[in-house]
Amino acid sequence: MTEAAILFGPGALGRVLPILTVLLAIVAIWYLAAVWMNSTWVQDQAARADTVLTTGDLVRQTLTLERPVLPAPHQVAMGLWEGVAGQKITSKRSLVWHGWVTLSATLAGFAIGTAAGILLAVGIVHNRAMDQSVMPWAVASQTVPILAIAPMVIVVFASMGVTGLLPKAMIAAWLSFFPVLVGMVKGLRTPDAMQLDLMHSWNASRRQQFWRLRLPSSLPYLFASLKVAIAAALVGTIVGELPAGATSGLGARLLSGSYYGQTVQIWSALFAAAILAAILVMLIGVLERLVLHRMGLAR
Amino acid sequence: MSALPVIALWLGALALNTWLSGFDTRATRLAVALIFGATILILWEMIVRIYAIPPVILPAPSQIGASFAANTAILWTDFVQTILKGALTGWLIGALAAVLTAIVIDRSPFLQRGLLPIGNFVAALPIVGIAPILVMWFGFDWQSKAAVVVVMVFFPILVNMVAGLAATDPMQRDLMATWAAPYGASLWKLRLPAAMPFLFNGLKITTTLALIGAIVAEFFGSPTKGMGFRSSTAVGRLDLPLVWGEILVAAIAGSLFYGIVALIEKKVTFWHPSQRRQRG
Numbered sequence: 001m002t003e004a005a006i007l008f009g010p011g012a013l014g015r016v017l018p019i020l021t022v023l024l025a026i027v028a029i030w031y032l033a034a035v036w037m038n039s040t041w042v043q044d045q046a047a048r049a050d051t052v053l054t055t056g057d058l059v060r061q062t063l064t065l066e067r068p069v070l071p072a073p074h075q076v077a078m079g080l081w082e083g084v085a086g087q088k089i090t091s092k093r094s095l096v097w098h099g100w101v102t103l104s105a106t107l108a109g110f111a112i113g114t115a116a117g118i119l120l121a122v123g124i125v126h127n128r129a130m131d132q133s134v135m136p137w138a139v140a141s142q143t144v145p146i147l148a149i150a151p152m153v154i155v156v157f158a159s160m161g162v163t164g165l166l167p168k169a170m171i172a173a174w175l176s177f178f179p180v181l182v183g184m185v186k187g188l189r190t191p192d193a194m195q196l197d198l199m200h201s202w203n204a205s206r207r208q209q210f211w212r213l214r215l216p217s218s219l220p221y222l223f224a225s226l227k228v229a230i231a232a233a234l235v236g237t238i239v240g241e242l243p244a245g246a247t248s249g250l251g252a253r254l255l256s257g258s259y260y261g262q263t264v265q266i267w268s269a270l271f272a273a274a275i276l277a278a279i280l281v282m283l284i285g286v287l288e289r290l291v292l293h294r295m296g297l298a299r
Numbered sequence: 300m301s302a303l304p305v306i307a308l309w310l311g312a313l314a315l316n317t318w319l320s321g322f323d324t325r326a327t328r329l330a331v332a333l334i335f336g337a338t339i340l341i342l343w344e345m346i347v348r349i350y351a352i353p354p355v356i357l358p359a360p361s362q363i364g365a366s367f368a369a370n371t372a373i374l375w376t377d378f379v380q381t382i383l384k385g386a387l388t389g390w391l392i393g394a395l396a397a398v399l400t401a402i403v404i405d406r407s408p409f410l411q412r413g414l415l416p417i418g419n420f421v422a423a424l425p426i427v428g429i430a431p432i433l434v435m436w437f438g439f440d441w442q443s444k445a446a447v448v449v450v451m452v453f454f455p456i457l458v459n460m461v462a463g464l465a466a467t468d469p470m471q472r473d474l475m476a477t478w479a480a481p482y483g484a485s486l487w488k489l490r491l492p493a494a495m496p497f498l499f500n501g502l503k504i505t506t507t508l509a510l511i512g513a514i515v516a517e518f519f520g521s522p523t524k525g526m527g528f529r530s531s532t533a534v535g536r537l538d539l540p541l542v543w544g545e546i547l548v549a550a551i552a553g554s555l556f557y558g559i560v561a562l563i564e565k566k567v568t569f570w571h572p573s574q575r576r577q578r579g
Binding site: 014018019020021022023026069128129131133137140142144156231234235238239250254255257261266267270277278281 | 424
């Protein structure tokens with residue numbers, strides 16, 4: 001038995017090994033691409049300085065450029081480390097601070113969107129008029145690329161004197177309400193006729209039907225939707241930061257990096273956003289397991 | 300007192316819809332949805348007029364319509380630039396690449412176990428963020444927008460397609476084996492058709508993603524046309540009716556795009572249970 005198998009249980013190696021192999025291949029391809037894409041610039045510089053580069057020099061220089069076309073993985077990792085641990089948290093260069101600005105708007109928007117989605121779903125399940133009038137438009141609302149509206153939403157709110165967290169949160173909320181609505185409607189409708197009849201024969205009121213049967217059986221669907229919704233909320237917040245000339249947040253970091261050609265800054269902000277998204281989805285997953293376990297629904 | 304007609308209209312439409320929804324036929328369902336939409340538009344118009352809301356905050360639907368009619372030439376150029384060139388090209392390339400990759404992955408269980416978790420993970424990340432990088436690499440014109448769209452649509456379609464190719468049951472695959480079907484035949488006759496519902500699920504999800512990618516990428520640099528470019532500059536000039544015109548174009552294009560994909564799905568997967576008429 002290998003050490004990994006002892007640590008993670010049998011079969012863990014079989015699951016992890018393919019993922020690690022693919023990850024390793026991605027990093028290798030990334031390094032090759034970095035050398036290849038940055039080599040034009042390095043060679044131009046060398047030709048201008050009338051020096052001849054050996055292959056070793058070429059590789060070394062392509063991987064240490066200040067403004068590379070494609071930064072090497074270790075440069076991005078350095079940039080991330082620099083941004084997270086190398087600065088005071090209150091500093092404008094700190095990724096923790098920018099990440100917090102984005103995170104707070106994401107969470108606010110996620111809360112608003114989830115609440116709206118659940119309330120609408122409850123209304124749709126209980127009221128046929130609402131089902132027929134709201135549902136088609138909720139579906140249609142998602143074919144509108146809301147992110148096109150992002151700059152305008154922010155200007156409209158700014159003209160009413162509302163700036164900062166709320167406008168971004170509204171965009172995040174708009175993106176996250178739909179997955180929750182759809183999942184919740186589906187979830188609230190899972191109880192089959194037999195179960196509903198049983199509730200009926202126990203003379204349960206609509207309220208009791210809702211709290212004791214419909215709501216619990218909708219929870220697995222709700223959590224599946226929440227995972228989608230929180231990732232969408234993060235995307236909404238980041239894009240909401242782009243066009244409004246915001247100076248804080250990961251989106252602003254991306255934009256200023258693109259203005260000044262700071263590629264390492266763009267990539268670090270991108271990875272910070274990706275890590276944030278992964279952590280958020282993971283947290284929802286943990287919450288899901290806890291809640292479903294408490295309710296005896298865990299498989 | 301000026302709020303009175305607004306409330307009256309709202310209550311009237313609500314009562315009408317409640318009454319209509321009781322019948323629950325195809326025609327009344329359509330009517331209910333249309334009445335709801337029309338009510339919102341009329342209420343919007345009334346509120347803007349009664350309370351004299353400046354167009355900078357919220358233009359009335361009639362103003363938006365007028366601006367749309369007056370700027371059709373501009374809107375058409377933007378539509379061609381962003382949707383036809385950027386989003387559609389990128390979506391087609393991305394979908395094709397994802398389907399081909401899925402077929403390659405499908406032959407190797409090792410790759411499946413390695414690539415799928417990563418693909419699932421990447422699909423949940425804020426991929427729009429790569430827009431500034433790709434704009435740097437591919438220039439300001441539509442090619443960079445198409446590249447952003449390719450990356451954005453690739454993973455959702457890939458994940459769906461791989462799941463689809465694995466969706467046949469062992470009995471069917473055994474049957475193909477007893478007939479000594481070569482890989483190509485079992486792929487073409489059994490697995491690809493079985494994967495179609497999954498593929499179309501991915502294609503439908505990514506229609507909006509494609510528009511979003513193309514529009515957002517324009518915030519990072521664009522020639523002087525395109526929907527993202529126009530809406531951000533029009534906001535700067537406080538020409539809000541034009542911005543809403545762009546939004547209208549985006550909404551129509553998005554709905555059409557989705558509708559066309561859904562229509563093709565209906566033709567291709569007519570045999571699937573979800574396409575049969577069902578009573579809910």
